Amino acid sequence: MKSIKILLILLLLICKSFAQNIYEVQPGIKNNQIILELANISITETAQIKSLPKFSKGGANGRIKFIGETEKSVELKAGETREVVFRFDVDYNIGTTKSDTIEFLITDNNRINITKQFIFNYTVPKEYKLEQNYPNPFNPGTRISWQSPVGSWQTIKLYDLLGREIETIVDGYYETGFHSTLFIVNSSLPSGVYFYRLQAGDFVQTKKMMLLR
Known part of the structure; x- marks a missing residue:
């Protein structure tokens, strides 16, 4: 504040x-x-x-x-x-x-x-950072936010508990700044814990989300 x-x-x-x-x-x-x-x-x-x-x-x-x-x-x-x-x-x-x-x-x-x-x-971000999605748990949509200290190609992908890739949420070039996207889950995806991962060059960060049907 x-x-x-x-x-x-x-x-x-x-x-x-x-x-x-x-x-x-x-x-x-x-x-x-x-x-x-x-x-x-x-x-x-x-x-x-x-x-x-x-x-x-x-x-x-x-x-x-x-x-x-x-x-x-x-x-x-x-x-x-x-x-x-x-x-x-x-x-x-x-x-x-x-x-x-x-x-x-x-x-x-x-x-x-x-x-x-x-x-x-x-303020300008000084580092890459992936925020916790909100709301969490969620159904059917949740917002994923992240920050970028430099412009680069960035991806956010969704994985299940076994590490299998489920979906690509973000895939594109993003400038320096604060970004977010609204993720609407596939209707066939069951309740459970999932992971979403931000990758930008050598930077990788993963967070956990929970889907409740």
């Missing part, structure tokens, strides 16, 4: 645009937080504040998913400071996307618009 905290000073009757903030996030991490600390520095007036995140053109929708309400409203008395918390998940399967941008549009009762922009740079 990553937590980002930003102080926004709201100047009544003045419109300001805030600079970009750049953060590094890891794909697949859940329940991250953006905390906007809103301060009304007026000594006389109460402010009704609304905060709303929006994705940039061609942006993060699907890769960054906000949890719960996305529009937050608060009342700030003169001189008061309050926190507004937005929670979000980062999808694992970002492919080769390097960054995404989200803007927060903040308005008050005087129709002041403040735009706060966040740029999320996705």
Whole structure:
């Protein structure tokens, strides 16, 4: 989980645009937080504040998913400071996307618009890694995820307990990044324990999955 905290000073009757903030996030991490600390520095007036995140053109929708309400409203008395918390998940399967941008549009009762922009740079995998499938046990589908530090030809194959190859799940060239695929099991395959193996060049990793009919 990553937590980002930003102080926004709201100047009544003045419109300001805030600079970009750049953060590094890891794909697949859940329940991250953006905390906007809103301060009304007026000594006389109460402010009704609304905060709303929006994705940039061609942006993060699907890769960054906000949890719960996305529009937050608060009342700030003169001189008061309050926190507004937005929670979000980062999808694992970002492919080769390097960054995404989200803007927060903040308005008050005087129709002041403040735009706060966040740029999320996705971390680059440092090693090959095969993740545990989810859900597990499963029927009939499960998601298999893996990461690649370099572009290469990669295969994921399914085996039974005797080591016999059952099916090829993935077979292709994948760039540096985080990847996943939805595996729908063959209807004739019986319940039991199976193994799926990632191979990329000399790298090999195997994990166990369970099918329940």
